[in-house]
Amino acid sequence: MEMNRQDPSKETCASRDVVGDLDIEDRLLLGAVDLHAHAYPEFSLKMRGRVDDIEWAELALAAGMRAFVMKSQVFQTVERAHLVQKMVPGIGVYGGIALNHPMGGLNPLAVEVAGELGGKVVWMPTWSSKNDLSKSQFYLSRMRAYIKTIETVVPGPEAGIEILEGGRLKPVVTDIVAIAKNHGMAVSSGHLSVEESLVLVEACQKQGVPFTLAHPFSRSVGASLTDQQEIAKRGGFIEHCFVTTMPMHQRLELSKIVEAIETIGPERTVLTTDAIQAWNPPPPEMMRMYIGSLLQLGLDAASISRMIQENPARIIGLETDAADGSPA
Numbered sequence: 001m002e003m004n005r006q007d008p009s010k011e012t013c014a015s016r017d018v019v020g021d022l023d024i025e026d027r028l029l030l031g032a033v034d035l036h037a038h039a040y041p042e043f044s045l046k047m048r049g050r051v052d053d054i055e056w057a058e059l060a061l062a063a064g065m066r067a068f069v070m071k072s073q074v075f076q077t078v079e080r081a082h083l084v085q086k087m088v089p090g091i092g093v094y095g096g097i098a099l100n101h102p103m104g105g106l107n108p109l110a111v112e113v114a115g116e117l118g119g120k121v122v123w124m125p126t127w128s129s130k131n132d133l134s135k136s137q138f139y140l141s142r143m144r145a146y147i148k149t150i151e152t153v154v155p156g157p158e159a160g161i162e163i164l165e166g167g168r169l170k171p172v173v174t175d176i177v178a179i180a181k182n183h184g185m186a187v188s189s190g191h192l193s194v195e196e197s198l199v200l201v202e203a204c205q206k207q208g209v210p211f212t213l214a215h216p217f218s219r220s221v222g223a224s225l226t227d228q229q230e231i232a233k234r235g236g237f238i239e240h241c242f243v244t245t246m247p248m249h250q251r252l253e254l255s256k257i258v259e260a261i262e263t264i265g266p267e268r269t270v271l272t273t274d275a276i277q278a279w280n281p282p283p284p285e286m287m288r289m290y291i292g293s294l295l296q297l298g299l300d301a302a303s304i305s306r307m308i309q310e311n312p313a314r315i316i317g318l319e320t321d322a323a324d325g326s327p328a
Helices: 024-029 053-063 078-087 108-116 130-135 138-143 171-182 194-207 225-233 254-264 283-296 301-315
Strands: 033-038 067-071 092-094 096-098 121-123 186-188 211-214 237-241 269-272
Touching: 024 283, 024 301, 033 237, 033 269, 033 283, 033 301, 053 067, 053 078, 053 283, 067 078, 067 096, 067 121, 078 092, 096 108, 108 171, 130 138, 171 186, 171 194, 194 211, 194 225, 211 225, 225 237, 225 254, 237 254, 254 269, 254 283, 269 283, 269 301, 283 301
Parallel strands: 033 067, 067 092, 096 121, 121 186, 186 211, 211 237, 237 269
Antiparallel strands: none
C-alpha cells in the first residue's frame, strides 16, 4: 500500500502545520474514535489513574473526539459507559468485556449480557490467557501488589485460558463469536498467541464480525510483520497502541509501528491509546501525541485520519456520516 510521505524539513515542522485555528494534530483528533480506552478505577483505588471516566469523556469532548470504548481488565464496562454517556452528552461512550478470570473466562452468558447492554468490543483473555502467563505477565505483575487472591486463581501458566483444542476453536469460542455477531460487537485478540489469533480471525471473518489484533509488538503478543500481514490477509485489522512506546511500558520504537503501517497499509490498521495509570498523559492528549509523532515520522494526514477515524468507527458499527460524537 503506497502512502504519501511528508518531508518535515520542508517549510515548517509538521507538528506546527496550522490549519485554520487548529494545529494539524488537533484537526486530525476531531472525530477520532479510541477503541482501547482504559477505565478508572480499574482493580484498586490505590492504583491511581491519570483521569477518571468522567474526566476522560470531558477531555475527549473538548478535543472534538467522536467516541471511545472503555476497557477494564477485570469487569465489563457497559454499565459505566452508559452512565458516563448520560453525564457527558455529545460524545459516544461505549463499553465492552474482557474475558479474564473475574468475568468467568470464556463465558458466553457474560458476553450476551454485555451485548444486550450495548457493548461494542469483546476482548479475548488478556492477563488470564495462557499465552500471556507463559510469556509476559506484565499486567498481572502490577495486580499482584493489590489483589492477593491472584496467586490462588492464577498460580501459573497452567491456569491460563486457551481458545484452541487440537488446533480448532473450542465450541464455546464459536458461540461467543456468534453472540458478538448478533449484538454488533467486534472481537479483539487480547493477549492471545499469534497461532490462536490466526484461527480466530477466520472464524470472525466467516461470521462477519470485525476482528482486531491488539498491540502486536507487545511482549504479550510478539507478532512479526509477516504474522500481521497474514491477519490482515484473513480480514483482520492490526491495532497499534501508543502506550507500548511509553517509558513505563515497553519503550517500543515508534518507527516499528510506522514500518508496520507501511507494510500492512492504513486500510487494515487502527491506532489506539491503551492509556492507563497515572504516569501517562490523559488519553486524548496521548492520541494527539501519537498523531503528532506519526506526522513527524512522515505519515500523511489522510492515512492517519483513516486509522483513527474511519476504521475504528466502522469496526464498532458507527454510522460514518454522523454529524457529532453521539451514539449512532
